[in-house]
Amino acid sequence: MSTAFLTSEIPNPTDPMLPHLATIQDVKPTAAGVSTFSLVFANPEERANHCFQAGQFNMLYLPGAGEVAISLSSDPAQPEVMDHTIRDAGSVTRAIGRLKVGDVIGVRGPYGSAWPLNKTLGSNLVIVAGGIGLAPLRPVILSILRQRSAYGQVVLLYGARTPADLLYTDEFDKWRQGGIDVQVTVDLGDKSWRGLVGVVPQLFYRIRIDHKKTAVMTCGPEIMMRFVIYEALARRIPKERIFISMERNMKCAVGFCGHCQFGPTFICKQGPVLNFAAIEPFFGKEDF
Amino acid sequence: MSPSLPRVSASVAMPKASLQQVFDNLRAAGYMLVGPTVRDGAIVLEEVDGLDDLPLGWTDEQRPGHYRLTKTRDNHYFDYGVGPHSWKEFLHPSRLPLFSVEKNNGNWTIRPAQEPPPRYAFVGVRACDLAAIAIQDRVLIGSEFRDPHYAARREQVFVLAVNCSQANSTCFCASMKTGPKATGGFDLALTELPDIFLAEIGSEAGSEALGDVPWEAATAFDLGRASRVIQRAERQNGRQMQTDDLPDLLYENLEHPRWDEVATRCLSCANCTLVCPTCFCTTVEDVGNLRGTSAERIRIADSCFNRDFSHVHGGNIRPSIRSRYRQWLTHKLASWIDQFGTSGCVGCGRCITWCPVGIEITEEVNAIRAKAAK
Numbered sequence: 001m002s003t004a005f006l007t008s009e010i011p012n013p014t015d016p017m018l019p020h021l022a023t024i025q026d027v028k029p030t031a032a033g034v035s036t037f038s039l040v041f042a043n044p045e046e047r048a049n050h051c052f053q054a055g056q057f058n059m060l061y062l063p064g065a066g067e068v069a070i071s072l073s074s075d076p077a078q079p080e081v082m083d084h085t086i087r088d089a090g091s092v093t094r095a096i097g098r099l100k101v102g103d104v105i106g107v108r109g110p111y112g113s114a115w116p117l118n119k120t121l122g123s124n125l126v127i128v129a130g131g132i133g134l135a136p137l138r139p140v141i142l143s144i145l146r147q148r149s150a151y152g153q154v155v156l157l158y159g160a161r162t163p164a165d166l167l168y169t170d171e172f173d174k175w176r177q178g179g180i181d182v183q184v185t186v187d188l189g190d191k192s193w194r195g196l197v198g199v200v201p202q203l204f205y206r207i208r209i210d211h212k213k214t215a216v217m218t219c220g221p222e223i224m225m226r227f228v229i230y231e232a233l234a235r236r237i238p239k240e241r242i243f244i245s246m247e248r249n250m251k252c253a254v255g256f257c258g259h260c261q262f263g264p265t266f267i268c269k270q271g272p273v274l275n276f277a278a279i280e281p282f283f284g285k286e287d288f
Numbered sequence: 289m290s291p292s293l294p295r296v297s298a299s300v301a302m303p304k305a306s307l308q309q310v311f312d313n314l315r316a317a318g319y320m321l322v323g324p325t326v327r328d329g330a331i332v333l334e335e336v337d338g339l340d341d342l343p344l345g346w347t348d349e350q351r352p353g354h355y356r357l358t359k360t361r362d363n364h365y366f367d368y369g370v371g372p373h374s375w376k377e378f379l380h381p382s383r384l385p386l387f388s389v390e391k392n393n394g395n396w397t398i399r400p401a402q403e404p405p406p407r408y409a410f411v412g413v414r415a416c417d418l419a420a421i422a423i424q425d426r427v428l429i430g431s432e433f434r435d436p437h438y439a440a441r442r443e444q445v446f447v448l449a450v451n452c453s454q455a456n457s458t459c460f461c462a463s464m465k466t467g468p469k470a471t472g473g474f475d476l477a478l479t480e481l482p483d484i485f486l487a488e489i490g491s492e493a494g495s496e497a498l499g500d501v502p503w504e505a506a507t508a509f510d511l512g513r514a515s516r517v518i519q520r521a522e523r524q525n526g527r528q529m530q531t532d533d534l535p536d537l538l539y540e541n542l543e544h545p546r547w548d549e550v551a552t553r554c555l556s557c558a559n560c561t562l563v564c565p566t567c568f569c570t571t572v573e574d575v576g577n578l579r580g581t582s583a584e585r586i587r588i589a590d591s592c593f594n595r596d597f598s599h600v601h602g603g604n605i606r607p608s609i610r611s612r613y614r615q616w617l618t619h620k621l622a623s624w625i626d627q628f629g630t631s632g633c634v635g636c637g638r639c640i641t642w643c644p645v646g647i648e649i650t651e652e653v654n655a656i657r658a659k660a661a662k
């Protein structure tokens with residue numbers, strides 16, 4: 001029986017649900033309960049041909065444990081090594097957390113949309129991250145550092161619950177030297193903490209924004225992003241220039257499983273990076 | 289007796305008993321026949337051998353939360369409406385092994401599930417279910433990613449459609465413009481009359497399935513009788529769905545009090561998503577052996593009514609029944625249109641019949657419309 005989708009196409013011989021094998025090249029403790037795993041595809045051809053964009057994610061699979069969506073956190077200019085910064089959040093991420101250099105892991109991807117690094121060339125950027133939400137923004141920062149003069153002022157506003165939860169603290173100096181204004185806060189300080197205490201959106205009060213040429217990119221807990229959007233709109237940044245990365249339950253990452261729907265949006269396909277203007281009618285709706 | 293085969297798009301009359309010959313032809317061509325049969329007080333879909341397995345002389349009585357089989361006085365094979373099963377169980381199985389992994393000295397061997405997909409001939413597909421299959425085509429093989437398991441089954445399927453001769457109080461295909469007449473997407477479409485089947489040939493394969501069948505060209509009289517049967521089913525549609533203000537009506541009323549009200553009745557049992565011929569959501573489970581050296585990955589039907597469906601670490605996006613029912617209804621009738629260019633509902637009425645508390649999708653939309661925000 002013929003249908004519009006069958007007659008003209010040869011069926012896809014490869015199943016998008018099949019994982020591809022990768023090897024763990026490096027494991028680096030990154031924050032409390034968080035490690036960064038550097039993966040390379042086992043197949044040399046795949047390693048050579050693979051590429052990804054800042055903001056995209058992979059599905060990481062361990063037999064018997066399960067599969068989880070994890071952002072790529074390294075520089076897209078060096079795609080052969082794929083960093084994944086993973087927080088121990090439950091059964092699967094804990095099992096991944098026990099892996100060592102040389103171990104094998106299943107990878108599907110990269111999936112999803114990217115941060116608008118091209119569309120924002122020449123603009124000022126306010127990058128706002130909460131907790132593990134800095135992971136999908138690290139490729140943005142590394143890309144900007146490679147071509148710093150292509151952007152205007154770049155500010156990173158970053159916060160976590162405690163100082164121990166801050167990611168990539170050993171890289172902040174390099175980022176600052178590269179010309180990024182890095183502002184950091186924690187919800188709860190400890191004895192050795194000399195920095196700011198307070199929630200991330202408050203960092204907006206420490207920077208000056210020229211709303212005519214500024215774009216915002218944010219990733220973190222949804223409640224944090226809601227306040228970030230509020231602060232950005234209050235400073236007259238148009239909603240078309242506010243980009244957020246959303247998280248939903250995901251079982252397939254290719255639009256089949258239905259789990260990641262957010263109104264008309266499949267977070268795995270149109271997201272995770274979304275333009276705020278496109279999702280505004282649904283964003284912040286209770287239990288949506 | 290006609291020696292040649294009818295041409296595609298012709299309508300022919302054939303003796304009812306010769307449907308067995310069609311079955312035999314299909315089986316000889318390598319198809320496994322799946323069709324309606326009576327089991328445990330319902331007309332379900334399973335493998336059938338011959339005409340004897342069909343629900344001859346049975347009909348069903350369907351109301352919200354109610355399904356009952358009764359005997360009719362006519363000896364018709366297809367005098368019933370759609371039952372609890374739909375064809376999605378065969379094209380998009382509720383349990384499907386995807387692959388297995390064997391771990392050996394730190395190396396993995398991944399074996400894709402190897403079973404050759406069955407070659408099905410579907411017997412008795414109604415117009416609403418044809419529409420449902422076309423919708424799942426869009427979801428599973430109509431975008432940049434294609435589900436090869438669905439595609440493999442779908443490509444080979446033979447569709448023997450049946451035009452509805454009666455409709456239930458739960459049916460609203462006419463208002464969804466999906467039925468009761470099958471207008472495309474079939475190899476053969478039958479209309480059952482008291483003495484004959486009228487068969488419309490939809491494809492070469494459909495024509496070939498009539499080999500050795502003593503067919504005659506349909507007369508204007510036959511065609512007239514058939515169209516009156518189908519018109520009767522259309523009139524019998526017990527419900528209507530007003531669709532002209534969708535999807536906006538639902539998007540604009542996400543905080544409507546009706547969601548709270550329906551949540552006091554809905555049990556979040558997921559029956560509606562189970563019986564719905566278009567609901568496609570799945571989850572994946574890993575079944576490992578005890579030593580952790582091998583695992584099988586299995587895709588399993590899931591439902592937005594299940595609690596864990598929207599789980600993210602540390603919480604659940606839709607903890608309330610209100611939010612889950614709202615997700616289901618707005619997906620069916622609103623966001624589905626944005627996602628796939630078609631409604632997610634074909635008006636088959638299954639969710640109404642099989643809801644244990646008789647929640648009616650049409651009534652829920654009406655209630656929202658009656659006190660809409662705009």
Ligand SMILES: Cc1cc2nc3c(=O)[nH]c(=O)nc-3n(C[C@H](O)[C@H](O)[C@H](O)COP(=O)(O)OP(=O)(O)OC[C@H]3O[C@@H](n4cnc5c(N)ncnc54)[C@H](O)[C@@H]3O)c2cc1C
Pocket residue numbers: 057066067068069070071072084085086087088089090091092093094132135136246247248249250251272599600601602
């Ligand atoms: C696009 C995207 C990018 C992400 N990037 C990162 C990242 O860079 N670093 C990071 O640490 N985390 C990231 N996450 C979150 C990560 O996927 C979850 O922390 C992880 O799935 C939790 O699984 P678990 O089994 O360890 O936890 P549990 O809470 O024990 O999970 C239990 C069950 O719920 C499921 N589950 C829980 N949360 C999710 C989820 N978000 N999506 C799908 N299933 C879920 C699991 O599959 C499991 O079956 C990302 C999520 C998404 C959607």
Ligand code: SF4
Pocket residue numbers: 560563564565566567620632633634635636637638639640649
């Ligand atoms: S939503 Fe109900 S009436 Fe519509 S297709 Fe699904 S089961 Fe049938």
Ligand code: SF4
Pocket residue numbers: 553554555556557558559560561593639642643644645646647
């Ligand atoms: S609407 Fe009815 S069938 Fe669907 S989950 Fe609620 S109680 Fe179950």
